[in-house]
Amino acid sequence: MRVAILDDEQTEVDRITQTLQNIAKRSEVPWSLHGFSRGEELLRQLKRETFDLLILDWQLPDVSGLTVLRWSRKHLEKQPPVIMLTSRNGEQDVVLALNEGADDYINKPFRSQELQARVLAVLRRQGNVVQNKSPSLKVYDLLFDDTEQQVKRNDMPVNLTEREYSLAKCLISNIDRPLSREYLYERFWPREEVHSSRPLDTHIYRLRSKLGLTPENGWKLATIYGYGYRLERIASD
Structure with a gap:
């Protein structure tokens, strides 16, 4: 399970990473977590690497998380699920992101157990193997x-x-x-x-x-x- 985390605050990247590591410990599939502080850097990686899940902050100093979401939905042949994780909590923002193709929308500050549950729910809907299934x-x-x-x-x-x-x-x-x-x-x-x-x-x-x-x-x-x-x-x- 290869996950990209986009947030320009390193403390948030670290907290998200720690939360997802709790899922990885229970998973039969190895997890690889990659943090990005700039949207342009993540876009470059998406053009040449495969990710199973994107967790995107909205507001960044260069390319916004919403722009990365739009690009992934337009250009990636097999689109990974996307969770927006942002302090923008207006109803119009939520509706816009979901209409652009986000699979879920979580407000900051996030609660660790809720993030875990939402990540697992998104991956189940996508059919990704998170825990051991049929042998x-x-x-x-x-x-x-x-x-x-x-x-x-x-x-x-x-x-x-x-x-x-x-x-x-x-x-x-x-x-x-x-x-x-x-x-x-x-x-x-x-x-x-x-x-x-x-x-x-x-x-x-x-x-x-x-x-x-x-x-x-x-x-x-x-x-x-x-x-x-x-x-x-x-x-x-």
Whole structure:
């Protein structure tokens, strides 16, 4: 779960981060929290990185949180949920942000337990995995069994390493969603390993072959130049 927090007050970023870390401790999915003090900086990252959730202050010294919200709704192919967290509490402000595509609107000063509850509610509506769910996942011809760390394709077991299994399940759980290299490295590679393209590319190549993620089988595991990868379901020949 990769979260961007936009607020020009570091104390607020720290407090939001601490609140979300309480959710992360209970989650089966690793969380990565990224703080930004300027809207322009976050916009640059959104153009080249993947985030699962945006928490945006409205008033910033450069690009406002509302502008970031509008940009994300206009330009991102798969739009992450957005929570506005701001001291602007007028009814017109709330209505404007929600009409522009915000998933929730929270006034400052926020209450930690309420923020946790609202974040979880937004992620549930979006279908993001926050807590442990069913140990199995079946998508078309692929069956993932978390208990055995096993994948079956057309009921035939496929031999995958632990990292290949985790990476494959992430791709399957995010069909049609572009995933940046940094997003995948943060989730599946230890920090001490070098973040070059080769380890990830090698794993992608192996998954294409082992799981039959090819057009003739109804799959396309596409490379997005300068960004990352996207798994798509297509009509097979």
